Amino acid sequence: MAGEIVNTLISLIKSMCVVVVVAYLMTRSKFYREILNKKLTFDNLTCLIMACGLFSIYGTLSGINIVGAYANIRDLGPAIAGLVGGPVAGLGAALIGAIHRYSLGGVTALPCALSTIIAGLAAGAIYKLKKGEFIGVQGAVLFAFFIESLHMGLTLLLGRPYDQALIVVKQVALPMILANTLGMSIFAFIIVNLIKERTTEAEKEMIESELKVAREIQMSIVPKMFPPFPDRTEFDIYAILEPAKEVGGDFYDFFFLDDDHLCLTIGDVSGKGVPASLFMAVTKTLIKAEASRASEPDQILSIVNDKLCLDNDSGMFVTVFLGVLNVRSGVFNYSNGGHNPPYFVRSGGDVEPLPKTEGIALGVMEEIPYGRNTIKIRTGDTLLLYTDGVTEAADKDYKLFDEERLEEVLRHAGSDEPKNLGLHLLDEIRKFANGAEQSDDITILALKYLLESRDMSMQVKNDLSEIESICRNVEEFGETHQIPPDVIFNLNLSLEEIFVNIVSYGYEDKNEHFVKISMSLVDDELIVEVEDDGRQFNPLEMPEPDLEQTLEERAVGGLGIHLVRNLMDELDYKRTDGRNILIMKKKINQTG
C-alpha cells in the first residue's frame, strides 16, 4: 500500500513538472502575450486551443493508474484555455480533449468527456464575467476544485454500470482533485507572475515616455541651429546640451537685444524630469522677455527672480548666468545668480574664471540683490559658459571631472573654434567618464570674439632704447583712431614713465626681458595695459612727492609716477602669475 502511495506521488510530481514546463513555455510565447493584451485573433486563439487541447490529451494519456482507474489532469487544459482566452478557446480545447477521451471508451467515457467540456465552457464564462481579467490564483484553484468535484459527481450520475463508477470515484476522487488543483495553482501562479511583470514593464515605459516628453520640451526650446547668425562675423558661437537620462533642467540661450548687443545666458534648474523642464521653460521665457526691455544684467536677474518666486509652489530654483556682449566694442556686462562662473580664455592662452558677483540662485527668495561686472573681451578671446554637469561628471570610482580638468582642456583647446572646443570638451568628459552613466545634463556654450577691435599690442625689450619704438606705435595708433594729440602726449609720457621704472628697477639680472604694452579704444575710453615679469612693484604705492618744497629741498626722484597719476584718469595694478600688470585708463572726449 505504501509503495503504491509513493509511486502515485512520484507520478504526480512528474505530471506537475510537465505542467510547469508547459505553463512556462505557453505563457512566454508570443501568441499568449497577445491574448494577455486581450487581442484575440483567429491565429492566437487557434494556438491556444491547440496547445491546451493537446495538453488535455496529454492529461488523459498520462493518467496515474490507481487500482484500475486513471487519475488525470485532462480538465486542466480546457480550464486554462477558458480562463485566459474565453469560451471559444475553452470549448475548442475541451472538444479536442473530450473527443479523444470519448473515443477511448470505458465506464466513465461520457462523464469524463462531458466534464471536460463543462470545464472549458465554465472557465470561458468566468473569463466573460471578469471581462478578460485573469481570475487569480485563489479563484483558479477554487474553480479547479469545483470542476473536479463536478467531474466526480457526473461520473456517479452518468457512469454505467453504477457500481463500477462508484469504485472508480472512490479511488480517484482525492488524487484527481489534488492533482488538478495543484496543477491549476501552478498554472495560475505562473500566469499571475507574468501579468505582474507586464504591469511593471508598462509602468517603466510610462516613466520613460514622461522623460522623453521632458527632453523634448527641453530640446525644442534651446536654440539648436548653428551657426545662428551667419551674417554676423564679429563672433562665433556654439552650444551643446547633452541631457542625462533623468532630464536635469539645464538650459542656455542667446539672442540679440539690438544690433550691437548679444545676450548670453545659461542655467540649471534644481530637480529632474518634467517639472524641471517646465520650470526651465518658464525661466528661459521670462529672461528673454525681461532682457528685451533693455535692462542691465543684474536688473534682469532681479526681476526674473521676483517673478519666479511669485508662483513657485514646487519650491524649485534655478542658477542663472546672464551676460550682454557689445559686439562692436567687446565690452561684456554680466551678472550671476549662483551659477558656475564662466571661463574667460584669452587668446594668449590664459584661462580664468570670471570674477564673481553678488547674488544667489533664482526662485529662492524675493528681493535678492544681484551684482554686476564688466570685462573687456579682445580679438581671439573665448567665453566658455557651462553647467555643473561638466565639472561633476563622474567616472565609475565617483571621481569628478572637476574644474582642473576643464581648465586643462581650455588651456589646450581654448583658442579653437567654438564648435571644435565644445565637441572636444564633451569628448574629454565622455572619455573621463569611461562608461559611467551620465547623471546630470551637460551644457556647454562657447563664444569666440573675432572682431578686430580697436586694439594695439606690442612687446618690447627691457631697454631704454625701446622708448622710441613705443612712441612711434602710440602715435600710429592715435592717428588710426583719431585720438587728440594731447591725449597722445599724456599717453606717451605715462608709458615712458612706467616703462623706465620697469627697466630701471624691475630686474636684478642683466637678461633680456619682454614688456608687453597693449591698448584699446572702447567707447571713447582709452585702456592701456603694461605687463612685465619683473619683481613685484606696485607703482601706486610710491609716495607722492612734496610739491611745496623749495628748489633746494626738492628731491630729484618720485616724479614719474606722480605725473602718470595726474595725466591718466584711472590706474589699477595687479600681480598675477609672477607678472606685474598695470592698467591705465583715460577718457577721450574730455579736454586734455
Place this chain on the structure above:
Amino acid sequence: MQITENKRGAVTVLELDGRLDTVTSADLNKKIMSLLSNGEKYFVLDLARLTYVSSAGLRVLLMGAKKSAGAGGRMVLANLRDMVQEVFDIAGFTNIFSIYTSQDEAISSF
C-alpha cells in the same frame, strides 16, 4: 634732441629742439654739467621747440637749477608749450622755476 647754445652776456641760452625724454635727457645733463664746470651759472632754457618732456627731463632741469643756485647763479625757463607747461604744473615745477614767455624777457631777468 638738438641743443643750440648761445651766449648773451653772462647768460648761457640753451635752445632745446625735440623731445626731452629718458634717453635724451642724458645729453642735456652732460651739457649743463660741463657748462657749470666751466664756470657758467646763469642759464636760460628756451623750450619753444621742445615738444615733449618726461620726468627724466624734469630731473635734469631740477638738478641743473639746484647746481646753478648752489654756484650763486640761476636757471630760468622760457617759452613753454602747452603740454610741457601742463607737465610742469603737475610736477609743481611752476613754483620752483621762473618761467618767461619770451627769451628776451628771460634774459633780462638776470
